[in-house]
C-alpha cells in the first residue's frame with residue numbers, strides 16, 4: 352500500500368503539499384510534549400523505570416515522526432517506524448508483568464521482546480516493505496488490546512472507561528489513517544478547493560498522529576494505574592483535558608476497606624497527569 356505521505360515524497364512540493372507537510376509535522380507535538388511531562392512525573396514519583404521508558408519511547412516516536420515529516424526522507428521514516436515497534440515492546444512488557452513484585456525483572460520476556468525487535472529491524476531494513484512493518488506493529492497492538500481488555504474485564508472493572516477510551520481514540524486514529532491512504536488523491540483535491548483553514552483541519556494523517564498519540568498516552572496511564580493499584584500505592588490518576596474537567600475515573604471506596612486491612616498501611620500516592628493542559 353502506498354501511503355498518502357509517500358506520494359508527496361515522489362512529487363514536487365506545491366503550496367498545499369507544503370501546508371500538509373507542516374500539519375503532519377506539527378501534529379507530532381502531541382506525541383512529544385505530554386509524554387515528556389509524563390516521564391518527568393513518573394520519575395519524580397519514584398515509579399518503575401519501565402514506565403519512564405514507555406513515556407520516553409512514545410516521545411521518541413513523535414520526534415522521529417517530526418523528523419520524517421519535516422524532511423520526507425526514507426531514513427527519517429525509519430526513525431519513527433522502528434521506535435513504534437520498540438516502544439510497543441516496552442508497553443507489552445509493562446502490561447504482561449503488571450502483577451509481579453515491585454522492581455522484579457523477568458529476563459525471559461525481555462529476551463523474547465529483544466529478539467522480536469531485532470528480527471523485525473533486520474528484516475525491515477533489508478526488505479523495506481511497509482506492510483511487513485504494519486503487520487508486526489498491529490500484532491503488538493493486538494497483544495496490548497487483548498491484555499488490557501482482559502484486565503479491565505476480570506481484575507479492575509473500575510478502569511474500563513480509561514481502557515475503552517484509550518482503545519477508541521487509538522482505533523479512530525487508525526480508521527482515519529486508512530481513509531487517508533485509500534482516498535488520498537480525492538481528499539487532497541477536495542482540500543485544495545476548501546478555504547485554507549478547513550483544509551488544514553481536515554488533514555487525516557495529522558489526525559492519525561494526534562489520536563494515536565493521545566490513545567497511546569492514555570494507554571500508558573492505564574498501564575501505570577493497573578501497576579500502582581496492584582502494588583497498593585492507591586494512586587489517583589487524574590486525566591484532565593483542556594477545559595473539560597476531570598476524567599470520570601471510579602476507584603474502589605478506600606473507606607470501605609477494614610481498618611486492619613493490609614491495604615490501609617500501604618503507602619498512598621497521588622499521581623496527577625494532565626493530558627492536554629496547554
Ligand SMILES: CCCCCCCC/C=C\CCCCCCCC(=O)N[C@@H](CO)[C@H](O)/C=C/CCCCCCCCCCCCC
Nearest residue numbers: 416435439485489492493495496517518521525563567570
Ligand atoms: C489499547 C490501546 C493500545 C494502544 C497501543 C499503543 C501502542 C503505541 C506505540 C507507539 C505509538 C505510535 C503512534 C503512531 C505514530 C505514527 C507515526 C507515523 O505516522 N508513521 C508513519 C511514517 O511516518 C508510518 O509509516 C505509519 C505506520 C502505521 C502503521 C499502522 C499499523 C496498523 C496498526 C493498527 C493496529 C490495530 C490493531 C487492532 C487489534 C484489535
Ligand SMILES: [Zn+2]
Nearest residue numbers: 375416556560
Ligand atoms: Zn506520520
